[in-house]
Amino acid sequence: MTKPTITEVENAFQPAREIDSAARFAGRGDAVGDAYYGLIAAGSHIAIVGNRGIGKTSLSRQVANMATGNNDLLERLHLQHDRKLDFLSIYFACGKTTQNTTDLLERLLTSAGCLGDWIYDIPKASKIVRGYSPKFGVNVLGAEVGLGGEKKTETTTEPAVTAHAIDTVFTNAVAAIIEQNISTDGILIVVDEFDQIADPSGFASFLKALSTNVPKVKFCLVGVAQDIQHLMKEHLSSDRLFAGSIIALPTMNFDELKEIMTIAESAVGGHIKFSSSAADRLAALAQGHPYMVHLVGKYAFRLAFQANKKIIEPEDIDATVRSIAERGADPVLEGRYKKAVASSEQREIVLKALAETQAADGEIWTTNAYKLALDQGVDNASQYVGHLASEEYGNEIEKLRDRYYRFHDSLFAAYVKARPRLVQKQG
Secondary structure (H helix, E strand, O other): OOOOOHHHHHOOOOOOOOOOOHHHOOOOHHHHHHHHHHHHOOOOOEEEEEOOOOOHHHHHHHHHHHHOOOOHHHHHOOOOOOOOOOEEEEEEEOOOOOOEHHHHHHHHHHOOOOOHHHHHHOHHHHHHHHHHOOOOOEEEOOEEEOOOOOEOOOOOOOOOOOOOOHHHHHHHHHHHHHHOOOOOOEEEEEEEOHHHOOEOOOHHHHHHHHHHHOOOEEEEEEEEOOOHHHHHOOOOOHHHHOOOOEEEOOOOOHHHHHHHHHHHHHHOOOOOEEOHHHHHHHHHHHOOOHHHHHHHHHHHHHHHHHOOOOEEOHHHHHHHHHHHHHHOOOHHHHHHHHHHHOOOHHHHHHHHHHHHOOOOOOEEEHHHHHHHHHHOOOOOHHHHHHHHOOHHHOOOEEEEEOOEEEEOOHHHHHHHHHOOOOOOOOO
């Protein structure tokens, strides 16, 4: 057996990026099937919603792959399909600077890698956009170029198009692209992190009109939310626009989490493997979140490789989690944990008790959590629950009703449960 390279070991798990390869995509058979049907359903858009760290972006990458004719995943999962799809596929990830619907549509029209390049190359589309504002520039190959062809060397403060016109500009521009018959099935626009848009009001109305006027343009919206209404922050026709194609991604089951480990083992030629009990231990710690498997698995493989160890055992998983916490391998989760605990042994005990006693649906009955905290010496747990629900300590939990709470972020709850104690027991 040939020993893998450091590069192969380091990339067997990928917590820092989405999975874009069909060969390395684990589980999610039902979601993949629903996404495929969403692609072939006339007039329907797709929405992928769920908690952080459960693989929404990875699934959206597979949607884009299927849309451009890559059926490898469908075939591996033995899902029915009758042809290769032919969409022009566009991917855009929102950030904090995408404040509203106008910002989103402008960025989709002007960003290189999105529609900007196509608009620049298609005279009719270029004319449509230029007709609304001569200074509406397009980023082409990294340089900002005006639609007349002149290169711009400074940024103008004049808005690209007026807010009331952007929906018309976008609709007419994509219609001009569709007329070129660049792709048989139309245009797929994947908008990741849609929940980052502060004010998406008006997007549902825009989408409803677009579906009527340019039916061959399909959106796939991806974001942290319970459902499509929460994602779009409005209820106007949301369900009908996404009828049959709302994919509420649940946490992964044990078999799916273990499949991630099996794929990683194959990536290093089987040179490093998890024992059955270690795989169970890691799957349990992950609490259904593939991100946690990738994060812990990455460092477990690295430590095993450095120690020339071929089999990872449960104690190695525990040691890896300690190492991750000590080095702050995920500074965001670790920072939130430290803010919530704030050097208080009692608050940490209560925080962990809440994570330990949450039900499968994420709800926490405080009676159970308080008993667990009391067993560890905290007799005023309700006080610390109040702390954890406040902004001062990160507002990590929310009250659902009397005596019932829930973590805002299930990934953080999994991290809390897995992480070793920060504050040493006193006395």
